[in-house]
Amino acid sequence: xxxxxxxxxxxxxxxxxxxxxxxxxxxxxxxxxxxxxxxxxxxxxxxxxxxxxxxxxxxxxxxxxxxxxxxxxxxxxxxxxxxxxxxxxxxxxxxxxxxxxxxxxxxxxxxxxxxxxxxxxxxxxxxxxxxxxxxxxxxxxxxxxxxxxxxxxxxxxxxxxxxxxxxxxxxxxxxxxxxxxxxxxxxxxxxxxxxxxxxxxxxxxxxxxxxxxxxxxxxxxxxxxxxxxxxxxxxxxxxxxxxxxxxxxxxxxxxxxxxxxxxxxxxxxxxxxxxxxxxxxxxxxxxxxxxxxxxxxxxxxxxxxxxxxxxxxxxxxxxxxxxxxxxxxxxxxxxxxxxxxxxxxxxxxxxxxxxxxxxxxxxxxxxxxxxxxxxxxxxxxxxxxxxxxxxxxxxxxxxxxxxxxxxxxxxxxxxxxxxxxxxxxxxxxxxxxxxxxxxxxxxxxxxxxxxxxxxxxxxxxxxxxxxxxxxxxxxxxxx
Numbered sequence: 482x483x484x485x486x487x488x489x490x491x492x493x494x495x496x497x498x499x500x501x502x503x504x505x506x507x508x509x510x511x512x513x514x515x516x517x518x519x520x521x522x523x524x525x526x527x528x529x530x531x532x533x534x535x536x537x538x539x540x541x542x543x544x545x546x547x548x549x550x551x552x553x554x555x556x557x558x559x560x561x562x563x564x565x566x567x568x569x570x571x572x573x574x575x576x577x578x579x580x581x582x583x584x585x586x587x588x589x590x591x592x593x594x595x596x597x598x599x600x601x602x603x604x605x606x607x608x609x610x611x612x613x614x615x616x617x618x619x620x621x622x623x624x625x626x627x628x629x630x631x632x633x634x635x636x637x638x639x640x641x642x643x644x645x646x647x648x649x650x651x652x653x654x655x656x657x658x659x660x661x662x663x664x665x666x667x668x669x670x671x672x673x674x675x676x677x678x679x680x681x682x683x684x685x686x687x688x689x690x691x692x693x694x695x696x697x698x699x700x701x702x703x704x705x706x707x708x709x710x711x712x713x714x715x716x717x718x719x720x721x722x723x724x725x726x727x728x729x730x731x732x733x734x735x736x737x738x739x740x741x742x743x744x745x746x747x748x749x750x751x752x753x754x755x756x757x758x759x760x761x762x763x764x765x766x767x768x769x770x771x772x773x774x775x776x777x778x779x780x781x782x783x784x785x786x787x788x789x790x791x792x793x794x795x796x797x798x799x800x801x802x803x804x805x806x807x808x809x810x811x812x813x814x815x816x817x818x819x820x821x822x823x824x825x826x827x828x829x830x831x832x833x834x835x836x837x838x839x840x841x842x843x844x845x846x847x848x849x850x851x852x853x854x855x856x857x858x859x860x861x862x863x864x865x866x867x868x869x870x871x872x873x874x875x876x877x878x879x880x881x882x883x884x885x886x887x888x889x890x891x892x893x894x895x896x897x898x899x900x901x902x903x904x905x906x907x908x909x910x911x912x913x914x915x916x917x918x919x920x921x922x923x924x925x926x927x928x929x930x931x932x933x934x935x936x937x938x939x940x941x942x943x944x945x946x947x948x949x950x951x952x953x954x955x956x957x958x959x960x
Contacts, residue, residue: 482516483509494522499529515542517549524558533566552578553585560594564601572598580614589618589627596630609634625654625664632667641674642859642866643882643898662687662694673703676861678714681707804860806890811855813892814867814883821847832886832893846881846897850874863887864895 490505503526510516524539540559543549556579563572576598579591596611609631616627632647648668655661669684685704688694696704800806808816817830827844835843848871857868867883884896 482511482514482519487519490519491522494526499526502526503530515546515548517543517546517551517555519543520546521549521551521555521558524555524562528558528562528565533562537562537566537568537571550584553580553582553588553591556582557585557591557594560591560598564594564598569598569602573602587618587620589615589621592618593627593630596627596634600634605634605637609638623654625651625656625660628654629664629667632671636671636674640884641671644671645675645677646882662689662691666694666696666700669707670700670703673707678707678710682711801890802862804862804865806887806892808891810858810860810865810867810885810892813885813894814855814869815853817883817894818847818851818853818869818871821849822851824849830894832888832895834886835895843894843897846899848873848879851879856880865892868900 486505486509490502490509493499493502493505503523506519506523506526509519520539520543524536524543527533527536527539537559540555540562544552544555544559556575560572560576560579563569563575573595576591576595579585580588580595582588585591592611592615596608596615599605599608599611612627612631612634615621616624616631618624621627628647628651632644632651635641635644635647645668648664648671651664652661652668655664665684665688669681669688672678672681672684681703685696685700685707689696804810813830817827819825820827820830821844827847828840831840831843851871851873854870854872855867856870859866863886865885867885869881869883871879871881873879880900882898882900883894884898885892886895
């Protein structure tokens with residue numbers, strides 16, 4: 482390696498003269514020579530210059546120098562360069578290598594970039610898993626950004642209840658007012674999607690309280706709809722379905738005096754014989770009158786039975802709409818854990834729409850030999866959630882969120898998600914996205930910047946400076 486050219490390039494690198502630095506680094510190596518540090522710095526320069534394909538090639542050259550190491554940082558930077566170049570499958574492969582490096586000190590950077598790559602390909606589930614791993618990485622200085630991204634993945638997957646938990650956990654980690662306002666807006670939209678309108682209004686109020694955050698037209702429309710829904714619930718007394726039905730049949734539409742049903746005021750309950758002809762009727766008239774009374778009585782009995790049947794149907798419909806069924810969500814979840822403990826057929830409790838691979842994955846997620854305690858249930862007509870704390874056979878506890886879908890009048894399990902505990906023992910489900918990136922030393926995602934933490938682990942001859950990586954999800958991430 483030409484040391485003089487390298488020193489000239491490094492001086493230009495430190496001053497921000499990326500073009501001069503790149504030219505010097507490119508000439509510092511001999512043909513066929515492996516010099517990981519030179520190629521690492523060259524890749525960083527090319528990222529700054531927006532030459533993403535060339536940057537990816539430079540990082541690949543640095544990885545070829547096995548004596549240099551830095552596999553995690555180099556693979557992360559290469560993944561970002563490939564994302565910026567639109568080569569998503571290769572980016573996913575490179576970033577998957579990065580997170581497997583046990584010596585990589587900041588894997589959350591690779592996980593965040595991996596989440597962006599998966600999301601750009603439409604694989605929302607794996608994107609959420611990547612953002613969850615970024616959020617629970619202890620080296621992540623700002624888990625709230627990863628949790629927001631996870632929350633938006635849950636929204637894309639049609640799981641607003643999970644999104645709510647992700648955004649609420651993101652608020653616990655957020656340390657800026659601007660960040661809080663944006664998260665409150667995301668939380669409010671998740672509440673609207675979950676039909677929890679009162680909580681949605683409260684979250685929107687928090688987002689706009691200081692007047693610095695401006696709602697998008699879509700968010701403003703959701704805010705207005707939530708307020709209207711709350712006002713409709715509290716502003717008028719609900720008329721019962723029975724009252725509606727009887728009014729439609731003509732009952733109760735006018736006041737009736739039980740002592741004077743004909744409307745004529747009388748001083749006596751006994752009608753006058755002149756008015757009724759009661760004292761002049763013969764036997765045939767009495768028989769006919771008895772028949773008429775029987776028919777009327779039969780008609781009234783029919784109406785009563787019909788009303789009762791309608792009430793029962795309404796009650797059953799209301800129970801179905803409110804998320805009740807048989808067997809209940811709780812008993813299905815308890816049976817699933819018991820079946821796993823007894824080595825039985827867990828598949829019969831799983832949603833038929835799941836693929837065999839998904840069913841196998843869910844069965845593996847359920848611990849055998851665990852005793853379970855139901856800690857909460859979110860019921861809805863088509864989808865429900867059961868929160869469970871399982872006491873494991875080997876000791877300790879693990880919490881799960883079990884998602885269920887309607888199956889006739891009963892329920893089937895559609896997903897099993899463990900609930901992880903974050904750094905400061907706040908519970909963090911896993912949440913994501915929302916247009917925010919901040920992972921430590923971040924540069925811009927839009928201008929193609931990359932990180933440069935290249936020397937701290939294997940090189941100390943540059944005066945103590947070290948470069949690792951600067952952009953969390955690649956210079957031009959799909960997010």
